[in-house]
Amino acid sequence: MSVLQCLSNSNRLVCVGNTHFYFHPHAAHVRLVQSIISMRCIERLVSSYKAKGFDVSVIFAGDFNCLEFAGTATFIKSGSVSEKHVDWYQGGRVHYIPGLSFSHPFRFEEACIFPYTNYVGYNAQLDHIFIEKGRFTVDNVVPMPAHEEVMELTALPNKVFPSDHLALICDLLWNEPMK
Numbered sequence: 001m002s003v004l005q006c007l008s009n010s011n012r013l014v015c016v017g018n019t020h021f022y023f024h025p026h027a028a029h030v031r032l033v034q035s036i037i038s039m040r041c042i043e044r045l046v047s048s049y050k051a052k053g054f055d056v057s058v059i060f061a062g063d064f065n066c067l068e069f070a071g072t073a074t075f076i077k078s079g080s081v082s083e084k085h086v087d088w089y090q091g092g093r094v095h096y097i098p099g100l101s102f103s104h105p106f107r108f109e110e111a112c113i114f115p116y117t118n119y120v121g122y123n124a125q126l127d128h129i130f131i132e133k134g135r136f137t138v139d140n141v142v143p144m145p146a147h148e149e150v151m152e153l154t155a156l157p158n159k160v161f162p163s164d165h166l167a168l169i170c171d172l173l174w175n176e177p178m179k
Contacts, residue, residue: 001045003056012177013054017042019062021072028071028087029095031064035072036081039104055177057135058106063127063165068113076130077108107133112141117166119156129168135175142169 006012019038021031038060046056066072071087080103081087089096108130116123131138144166150156156164 001042003045003049006174009177011053011055012174013049013056014174015042015046015049015056015058017058017060017062019060019064021063021065023065026090026092028066028090030091031066031070031072032075032081032085032087035064035075036102039076039106043104043106057174058108058132059129059136059172060108061127061129061168065126066128067124067126068110068128073128075102075104076128077110079104079107109133111136111138111170111172112168114144114166114168115147117144117168118164119150119166120164121155127165127168129170131172137173137175138170139173140171142167 001015001017004014004016006014017038019034021034024030042058042060046058049056060076064072064076071081071085074085075081081101083099083101088100111129111131114125117125117127144150145161150161150166153160156166
């Protein structure tokens with residue numbers, strides 16, 4: 001995580017978190033725990049700056065290895081996850097712990113949504129840029145390469161695209177501070 005200060009208003013800060021969550025097809029519960037720990041760290045950092053009187057906004061981005069509607073993304077965007085969410089059962093009965101219910105104070109939205117950021121025999125958007133609702137406006141989004149261009153060499157990575165993920169890139173405008 002990094003905390004950056006606005007040049008035109010030294011009271012405004014943006015906390016930027018970047019992550020890469022664990023991948024395994026049966027590990028949605030692990031990613032959910034990773035998102036809970038990440039949000040707790042962000043919450044603690046933001047709270048420490050708010051206690052000093054700073055106006056703090058949050059961006060949380062990275063390879064979350066989850067679909068838009070998975071428990072991880074749902075938790076990050078909505079601020080809560082139920083103990084009955086299907087992702088808690090992903091590891092099977094032996095890994096299920098009843099009574100787990102978590103929340104955080106932020107409300108996020110996706111800065112940009114594409115059909116996929118990963119293309120390795122299947123395609124899905126596993127990468128996300130979560131921005132705090134009302135704190136930012138998406139000004140510009142760099143378009144993804146044409147699907148035909150990605151498919152031309154079968155899968156990612158390849159000699160044209162050196163990663164198994166396509167980058168999400170956007171310009172954000174910082175909205176006026178909330179009163």
